[in-house]
Amino acid sequence: MDKRIKYKEIEKLKEDGLPIIVFKIVREAEAISNACQDMGINIKAFCDFEKRNTGKKFCGLDVIHMPDLPKLFPKARIIIASQYISDSIDQLTEFGYNEFYSPLELLENYDVNKYNHLISRSYMQTQITSIKKAHEAYFDGKKTFMRSLDVMITTKCSMKCESCSNLMQYYKNPEDSNYQKILDEVNIITNHVDDISEFRVIGGEPLMNKDWANITDGLLRDDPKRKIFIWTNGTVGPKDQQLELLQGKNISFVITDYGLLSRNIERMKEKLLKFNLAFVATEVKNWVDCSSLKQHNRTPSQLQEVYKQCCAKYLYTLLDGKLYSCPFIANAAKLKAIKDNPANYVDLYSQPDVVKNKIKRLVGGVKFLPGCDFCDGRPYDATSNKGYDGKGMIPAAIQTSDTLPYKTYK
Numbered sequence: 573m574d575k576r577i578k579y580k581e582i583e584k585l586k587e588d589g590l591p592i593i594v595f596k597i598v599r600e601a602e603a604i605s606n607a608c609q610d611m612g613i614n615i616k617a618f619c620d621f622e623k624r625n626t627g628k629k630f631c632g633l634d635v636i637h638m639p640d641l642p643k644l645f646p647k648a649r650i651i652i653a654s655q656y657i658s659d660s661i662d663q664l665t666e667f668g669y670n671e672f673y674s675p676l677e678l679l680e681n682y683d684v685n686k687y688n689h690l691i692s693r694s695y696m697q698t699q700i701t702s703i704k705k706a707h708e709a710y711f712d713g714k715k716t717f718m719r720s721l722d723v724m725i726t727t728k729c730s731m732k733c734e735s736c737s738n739l740m741q742y743y744k745n746p747e748d749s750n751y752q753k754i755l756d757e758v759n760i761i762t763n764h765v766d767d768i769s770e771f772r773v774i775g776g777e778p779l780m781n782k783d784w785a786n787i788t789d790g791l792l793r794d795d796p797k798r799k800i801f802i803w804t805n806g807t808v809g810p811k812d813q814q815l816e817l818l819q820g821k822n823i824s825f826v827i828t829d830y831g832l833l834s835r836n837i838e839r840m841k842e843k844l845l846k847f848n849l850a851f852v853a854t855e856v857k858n859w860v861d862c863s864s865l866k867q868h869n870r871t872p873s874q875l876q877e878v879y880k881q882c883c884a885k886y887l888y889t890l891l892d893g894k895l896y897s898c899p900f901i902a903n904a905a906k907l908k909a910i911k912d913n914p915a916n917y918v919d920l921y922s923q924p925d926v927v928k929n930k931i932k933r934l935v936g937g938v939k940f941l942p943g944c945d946f947c948d949g950r951p952y953d954a955t956s957n958k959g960y961d962g963k964g965m966i967p968a969a970i971q972t973s974d975t976l977p978y979k980t981y982k
């Protein structure tokens with residue numbers, strides 16, 4: 573166990589001492605704040621690497637941009653609200669902090685029904701279950717745990733964002749993935765890992781695949797305990813019979829609100845309310861530039877830095893019978909925009925013991941992937957150029973009329 577985190581010492585947080593800071597702004601940080609309040613633990617502030625989350629209040633407290641934290645609080649007790657625990661500790665240690673707490677005890681008996689949250693109770697419950705699993709797996713140390721699996725069911729999208737981080741702007745012939753293949757491949761993955769906290773049905777725009785509801789339903793038929801999130805851009809109106817099929821099941825919609833571009837968002841919300849399906853809608857105006865396709869010819873140590881700073885390296889992605897550790901490499905490989913290299917993925921149709929070992933390695937033991945050399949990087953802190961060659965924050969969802977050109981490899 574990583575001794576740098578003090579799970580069983582929540583009592584110490586009740587004592588007077590160094591200021592208590594919560595890292596970082598995630599939805600379940602609100603529950604951590606409520607639990608602290610109930611237990612008489614005084615949080616001083618929140619902090620985050622994402623600049624756009626900072627300089628404002630969260631749960632009535634300041635959110636400080638991480639690089640500024642040492643100036644304000646050179647020493648602190650830090651509660652790790654992130655599900656990427658080891659990475660968080662590594663990052664915070666670089667800023668001179670060494671006293672870390674898991675929120676596991678705080679959330680042990682948390683009752684979502686006691687509070688009003690910024691998100692629905694069912695959505696908060698799902699988030700809390702997910703963070704608890706992540707922290708339990710961290711303390712266990714032996715499990716192959718995936719916080720999430722992105723199940724890409726189509727490369728078609730109803731929008732054409734010129735800087736789509738999933739690279740949809742490069743597809744000349746976008747296509748749907750096959751219903752049965754997806755279900756079979758998800759089962760191959762789940763047979764070789766201890767736990768996957770959430771399954772994210774994504775695209776492109778997943779609702780462009782006419783089978784989206786059947787695929788989602790199939791994922792739950794194979795294991796009703798799975799938690800499914802459907803990531804949509806609010807452009808495609810779901811049909812009543814599709815929502816009827818999913819009613820009362822472990823499904824939440826995550827709607828990215830791109831303003832006028834999300835032309836069916838209100839109708840979608842009305843329908844989800846009608847069928848009592850959980851959803852959260854988030855307005856997005858800016859995102860991090862990370863969609864260029866070019867070879868950088870970095871040295872191994874430069875590649876390690878890019879990977880270390882990357883916030884997308886645990887977005888495990890299933891596409892075309894292969895498991896990748898991020899959507900960039902998954903789509904760059906499908907587009908043939910990077911050189912084929914089996915070190916970039918797990919071929920799910922290999923021998924079972926090979927699949928198991930390769931998944932273990934992908935989840936727990938890489939320092940970088942060959943495909944990272946074709947990526948600008950996707951840093952936790954887009955204001956820093958450490959391990960990053962992109963433009964930083966850019967306006968979200970600028971549309972392009974044409975498919976973008978790129979170099980292909982055999």
Ligand code: SF4
Pocket residue numbers: 729730731732733735736737738739740741775776777805969
């Ligand atoms: S809406 Fe834009 S960012 Fe989202 S998948 Fe489609 S093209 Fe990509």
Ligand code: SF4
Pocket residue numbers: 878879882883884885897898899900901941943944945947948949950
């Ligand atoms: S840096 Fe590597 S892991 Fe991160 S998004 Fe780019 S290719 Fe994926």
